[in-house]
Amino acid sequence: MMATLLALSGCGGPLSMLDPAGPAARDIATLWWVMLVGALLIFVFVLALVVAAFRRPRTAAPTHSPRDEAARERLFVVTLGIAFPVVVLLALLAYGLVIGERLLPRDEPSVVRVDAQARRSTWDFTYPGLGRTSRNVLHIPAGRPVDVAITTADVIHSFWVPRLAGKLDAIPGHINVLRIEADRPGTYSGLSAEFSGPGYSHFKFEVVAHDPAGWADFSEDGTE
Amino acid sequence: MRALERHRKLTAIWSSEPGFRGWFSTVNHTDVGKLFLVTAFVFFLIGGILAMLIRAQLATPHSAFAGPEIYNQIFTMHGTIMMFLFAIPTFEGLAIYLLPKLLGTRDLAYPRLTSYGYWCYLFGGSMLLVSMVLGIAPNGGWFMYPPLTGPIYSPGINTDFWLIGITFVEISAMAAAVELCVSILKYRAPGMSLDKMPIFAWYALVTALMILTGFPPLILGSILLELERAFGLPFFQADLGGDSLLWQHLFWLFGHPEVYIIFLPAAGVISTVLPVMCRTTLLGYGWVVAAAVALAFLSFALWVHHMFTTGIPHMSLALFSAASTLVAVPTGVQIFAWIGTLWKGRPELHLPMLHILGFFVTFVIGGLTGVMVAVVPFDWQVHDTAFVTAHLHYVLFGGFVFPILAGIYYWLPQVTGRKRFFRLGEIAFALIFIGFHLTFLAMHWVGLLGQRRRIDTYLPEDGWTTVNLVSSVGSFIMAMGIAIVILDVVVHVLTATRGPRNPWGAGTLEWAMIIPPPAYNFASLPHVASRDPLADDPDLPLRLARGEGYLGEPREGRRETLMVDVSSGAPEALVVYPANTRLPVAMAAMTGLFFLSLLLKFYWAVPIALAGVAALAWRWVWQLGRSVDEAPAPVGHGITLPSALGADRSPGWWGTSFLLVANGTFFGSLLFGFAFLWTVAPGWPPPALFEASLGEIAVGVAALAVTVAAVESAVRTNRAGGRPLAALLAGLIAVFCVVAVCAVMMARIPAPTEHAYYATLLVLTGYALFHALLTGLMFAFLIARVRAGFTSPSRRAEFTIVSLWTKYLVLTGALVLAACQLPDLFT
């Protein structure tokens, strides 16, 4: 139902961040819709001010007395130019910070940790504790937070599964940890999202989220 | 003297050589400004054609139009050309052309430098074009992240074209920036105090200061990356103590201010044109100036928002996010001041006004999406997607191209003295506006659907096909609009309908002259008493032509203007400019030889080119001297002024000060890089610290102290009427001791290719060595000057300039000494 609605509205697609399938992506998608509405309101307001300037009745000649000038400065510069953006921005920043906090990789008992190493055209995933590896397919349990420790063997890349979470870069000599989570079992497309030369367009991977039984299989011995 | 006779005499003094040959020897700001603008526009067209190729490629999935090797060059060159060869030079050209006219004077501070900057731009830009024609253009994206662009993953010459070509072009930005700062502060019409300056001059001043402090990190980064590529110094290689993140910091330390360097001049155009279109004055002049200054300061604290996904600690993420959203405040102040101006006056829908409205719609959207991407969680999703590309075009096209089109249509009559003939401009505007929004609204959307930037192809399953097609169609509509603008301008230039002198009823001084402008701008310089001198006195042009202002009497074939006090605008000194010369183009060619030999790795030619540059520079400065004292001369209005050569703060002193600001930023960035690697890069500490040597420290400190004492003594002796040869000689010897210490230290650095620590020390000592040699050259120059009788108590400018450079050497030399020697001493 939701999916068809999305498809109709043009928000669907295997890589759409507006069709979230995990808590992080969902928070960010909500953030986007809120910001979009806010931005539209501000945009319409500003344009209305511009249009109104052309439409004002011009009965008397415009006055330029210092008092009028000061009143105009108070209205346009101080109220609209300073106070208005400050209020809007403070609200937005607070909201952004709250969401940002929620995205942080925090210690939780149920967290699963995987290591991801990119090199041009492949992603290698290792599962510490499971003694397993996989290439270009990341296996995770559905409904549990997963911390992906990202690094690279050659140039800079970026680990991005749009329907699950934002992206984080793979940088030589550094390890960055990204928290992802899938609500439901399924397959999600991932992209390498930092330009890495020829072949970049096709540099993709997949995330397979397993149900508990599938994850138990994978953890024990299962073959890919 | 009659007005016509004065016109003839001044024209004889000021005009460039006739015809094609004159292009190479002109130093006149009107000529060079036009050359800049036309060249920049040609680059805009080339960049635009590349944009059309990009959109053609992305219009459909599975495009077989260009393979990734070519496509990567196309988008890299599109971004590079638009940012470095179109936007910045357009600002330079506009400011060079307009400022002396707006400020009521006859030329910029350093006419030969204006021309040198142009040739560096042209030659450097041509290098990049050649690479494109040969199919070996840069291909790492316009921000050139290593390690992708490092020697291991990009062994070809492509990247070198970028690093070397762009650095060459940046010389012109630095030259223009120094010159604009000095011109705005010191070369104005008498009486024009800072608060009476046309608003565009304020914007240009802020922009120029930002160039001086914004470009050095990029130049440093380019040098370091080129050193890594050419000689294996591992600044950006994680396994050898380098860090690729250092490049990102240096690049964005430049890259974010760059956006405002592009936007502010455009805002200056809006602030100038909009009030005229509304038959009123700008609302909140002081606020707008304050907003521009605030924007400049803030923009240096934001660079990290381009690196939100690189794993920055989350406290600094929050800070930089807050700072980034905060820029919306000074931007808001300007937008609402403009809207208030609309309300205050009676807006009329002339063609420039249409483009200003286009600006409003587009730029406000760009600003709003900018605030969105400043919110970290959202940026984590859209970073490096088409959403960001769309955002940046709303800002750059909305915030630069629309205002510049408004400016073109506003000032074109001033440039040509003609009237618009056909009404093509309105159609063009409609096409550009509609096309632009189709193209880039669609790109926002497809970005949210997951399309990354910089991909050359995609699959039908991705679900992006329709949106991309819409975007591409939009871009071709926009291209048609731009083509019509060109047609319109060409027709305008070719038709011969003379226009009125002040068609828009503006109040600023560029309309108070004959149009098209004569080579000397003003037959006599006005005395300015308000922000809109022409509105106060509509007869001003006539009175100036009749010689009623300053400097109305042409003298002995000399190009004269006035230097004024920075804040009050009171006349201070009489300046005589150098006349037409081919020295700048020769100097630029020699500079080009230097860069070309680096590019082609003909290292044997490097010393030849450097010696050539030094010789030409010597000649350049030598020509400014006088072998006899200049008596104070009458300049009109009963005032008599001394020559600028005798001022303690001569034109050269001012230029040097601003150049040293840029140089200091460069050095500061280098120290920042050193500290960054030391604290953040993996692979530290290095195998061993550089071994401290008390001998080097002692000799170095002593030599630096003697150098500065010598120059101070020389300044004093000269002022007292003596010939300070002994002091200068002592200084020269001391400088050579500094050179020797630097050389010894460089030789002692172990294996610079094996750890970024050693590589950085090599650059630090090399920097000191270079400045010591430069200072030595200056001491030698002064000795030659004194012996040739070119100095006297009232011809003392050169001493104060060398004194500045010497102090700079002492400061940086001491810091280099400390950075190399102290760590070992204290561990």
Ligand code: HEM
């Ligand atoms: C003339 C109309 C223009 C069109 C149709 C256009 C189109 C595009 C497109 C489609 C891309 C994205 C390529 C990709 O990453 O997938 C792009 C990138 C870019 N454009 Fe434009 N553009 C135009 C004008 C400009 C202007 C005026 C500027 C700057 C003043 C500019 C600066 C850039 C930059 C910096 C990039 C990023 C390049 C990179 O990723 O390395 N563009 N342009």
Ligand SMILES: [Cu+2]
């Ligand atoms: Cu920025």
